[in-house]
Amino acid sequence: MAEPRTLPSPLDRLRLPVVAAPMFLVSNPDLVVACCKAGVVGSFPALNLRTTEDLDGWLSTIEERLEPDDAPYAVNLIVHGSNARVRDDLAILGRHRVPIVITSLGAVTEVVEAVHSWGGIVLHDVTNERHARKAAAAGVDGLILVSAGAGGHAGTISPFALMAEVRDWFDGLILLAGALSTGADVLAARAMGADLAYLGTRFIATAEAGASEGYKDMLVEAGSGDIVHTPSVSTIPANFLRASLEAAGYDLSAVPGSVDLAHLTDPTEAHAKAWRDVWSAGHGVAAITDVPPVADLVDRLEAEYDAALARLVAPVAE
Template sequence: MAIPAALQPGLKLPVIAAPMFLVSGPELVIAACKSGVIGTFPALNQRTTEGYSEWLDQIKAALGPDDARYGVNLIVHPTNSRLMADVQVTVQHQVPLVITSLGAVKDLVDAVHSYGGLVFHDVTTLRHAQKAAEAGVDGLILVCAGAGGHAGVRSPFALVDEVRQFFTGTIILSGCISTGRDIATAMMLGADFAYLGTRFINTTESMAPDAYKQMILESHAADITYTPAISGVPANFMTKSLIANGLDPKNLPEAKAMSLEHEARAWKDVWSAGQGVGSVKDVLPTAELVARLGREFDEAKSDFEKRFG
């Protein structure tokens, strides 16, 4: 259980700013890495593999050896026709961290390991965690109940413990982590990294429109609907956004099979966020957010020491 040495340079907090479809781009990645946390983006946020490669050039040109490392998210799904080309570009650029979603494939893991890169894989269940471990991934991202995007239903207390029983690699905890105290709690549970999505939507560098950020400010945990209707697989969306798109949250259409072509249209209109929205009270520059998370993390540690040390 540890943060891999390759991800330690420049890291000031055990935090990954999670990849978010249509939300994270180079500006957010660069700001996150310069603030001392790992910045990431989905390759599919660029329309073409060439565009993806240009973003990697931009990120690499902006970052120095003292900044935290960056990562990309690749969707391993039969409808992602770009996957092979994107993997090639990833290997050419020697991206330090590759986050795979949906499928865990040994060939991809081997390709990333060939240049010394690391692979973390998103899972929501113990069975998927076991399959990904067999594929040789370096880390498992446990996407627990209430997370933004495609989320699971397990409690983090249950899943971290079950995964730790067989997996000795890096454990990354995801779902409703919005404050420094939440990050400290994830560490206390035994995670090596906290994985924050929703909190980073409300930064000045995120690509989300202002109305999206405003809706997050106005939402609480109870305003999040978990449904497969939009994406084909269960995901969390802001209920107000479902209603704004003419959908009845209590009577949603049947889920269709997931297709990445459909995803682009769906996520542009219906806005995803996790149950952690209730802790998000502002929109601020990433550097300020990370500095505050650091202060809150330290306060949580000393508070714990005072109470139980």
């Protein structure tokens, strides 16, 4: 069994050093619970629910289905002026004593103190060193380095560069994100100095994920050249599956492949369809060939992790 480096509570009971990342419209209670039962962190964005009351309902459902030995779960909170629910959602997370809160956009000391007050930890996602320093100053317990090739609002910096810049001065937990899809990738992230690997796209292609069959099939079919990085769908640059952009009416005739910041012609009503009909994925689609149940995927990730480790430590043949 793959032994993760000793991690602080509540991450000390993971089977593999893996967090299944929060994904808008994709993460649901079935996915979260399946991940936690398989021994990795399951998570979802609070904004997957329309109201704070609905968030309360999902948290109750998840807690009822989890047992004490299962891995902890996490909730993603967008801390930004555009999210009018932050305070109310945070209060509900406090009532449920959510063990891990993943903050995005704003790293705010008051939020960190609130989460610490109920014994939770805060992980904050960043795409560059400047934001990493701001988040560290706000007192977060861990930084999620979202590097080039990630699904969603991907970064543009190489994971090697970002790791080197942040690990140099940050003593807290580091999670690495961006196109990690296999157990060998998880080991590689650890070898680079990350404590945990943060996998999004790989978990969309699972039986439990709340994505349509068409979306899951497209992940299996796609290669890294089918991912287009563009600000044209959701204002902030994000990675999307080329075939889903085309199906939504975007003109990709001038976009040869997975180019940086493709500016696309906006078809009528395309904004209304972002994330729901225009599907996000990262370069990690390159390693996705099937849609297994989460339990089977985590078994496989562990086997791949162990095999990669064995290859590295095996005596060199004469």
